Amino acid sequence: MGHRLEGKTALITGGAGGIGQAIASLFADEGARVLLVDRDADALAAGVARLGRDRIATATCDIADEARVARLGDAIRAHGDALDILVNNAATREYHRLADADAASWQRILAVNVIGAGLVTALALPWLRRSGRGAVVNVASTFGICGRAGMGQYDVTKAAMVAATRVLAIEEARYGVRANAVCPGSVLTGFTLGRAAARGLSEAELKDRGFVPAPIARWGEPAEIAAPVLWLASDEASFITGAVLPVDGGVSASGTRVA
Ligand SMILES: NC(=O)c1ccc[n+]([C@@H]2O[C@H](COP(=O)([O-])OP(=O)(O)OC[C@H]3O[C@@H](n4cnc5c(N)ncnc54)[C@H](O)[C@@H]3O)[C@@H](O)[C@H]2O)c1
Numbered sequence: 001m002g003h004r005l006e007g008k009t010a011l012i013t014g015g016a017g018g019i020g021q022a023i024a025s026l027f028a029d030e031g032a033r034v035l036l037v038d039r040d041a042d043a044l045a046a047g048v049a050r051l052g053r054d055r056i057a058t059a060t061c062d063i064a065d066e067a068r069v070a071r072l073g074d075a076i077r078a079h080g081d082a083l084d085i086l087v088n089n090a091a092t093r094e095y096h097r098l099a100d101a102d103a104a105s106w107q108r109i110l111a112v113n114v115i116g117a118g119l120v121t122a123l124a125l126p127w128l129r130r131s132g133r134g135a136v137v138n139v140a141s142t143f144g145i146c147g148r149a150g151m152g153q154y155d156v157t158k159a160a161m162v163a164a165t166r167v168l169a170i171e172e173a174r175y176g177v178r179a180n181a182v183c184p185g186s187v188l189t190g191f192t193l194g195r196a197a198a199r200g201l202s203e204a205e206l207k208d209r210g211f212v213p214a215p216i217a218r219w220g221e222p223a224e225i226a227a228p229v230l231w232l233a234s235d236e237a238s239f240i241t242g243a244v245l246p247v248d249g250g251v252s253a254s255g256t257r258v259a
Contacts, residue, residue: 022226085128
């Protein structure tokens, strides 16, 4: 337990997922009040029960729904009417090669990963500016800065998030708001385990398979993503804005690819 976010309020999207939960837990440990946002109300309730922190509130919201995002303002006002940190962590996936990507799948993924994150950011900015030390941390992906085959639409949206981070850093510097991105590699979460299970792989088999392309030859843990998110969100990173930080066990340095 520390005090690196004492007195701060954070909004985290995708708060019911593996990485969102790890960020929420660490932020609460460091003294932040946390507003966890997710479209999955049941998973959100289960997540908060698991975290068991009294400084964590929740709001159910599909960030692809503009009207629902606008109503998030009410949740922020009810949760102390302050916001110092926004973590754009919610994301959805599509599994097509670009040759097979149709308009509907493009629209589904862009609506959440690009437009949704953009709408939440725009909603949060008046509070972040008022904070005087506002910080946005975007959870992009190592595949927003490297290419691979098979999840191209997702990778395109993560590259867009990297670009949005840089633009936001430049536009908002005058208001004291910093914007940075972390780019996780392969991290063990409900999502990755679910994908493996669908292919008939257990967690142990997934860990043993050795296809993880990272020079640090293992899967990352959600807490290993949460730690750099905390640092970038905290005042320790007060001169860092527009940075794009790979947190991927060296994947983006190695040039090794997943086919
Ligand atoms: N797990 C990995 O290996 C990995 C690697 C690189 C990047 N990431 C990124 O990290 C972030 C978290 O990933 P995770 O593995 O914890 O995923 P996850 O699927 O476990 O969690 C994502 C959460 O986002 C929520 N969500 C999805 N669409 C939403 C919407 N429209 N509105 C509100 N909430 C929505 C889901 O309900 C879920 O709880 C994502 O941005 C993901 O792209 C993950």
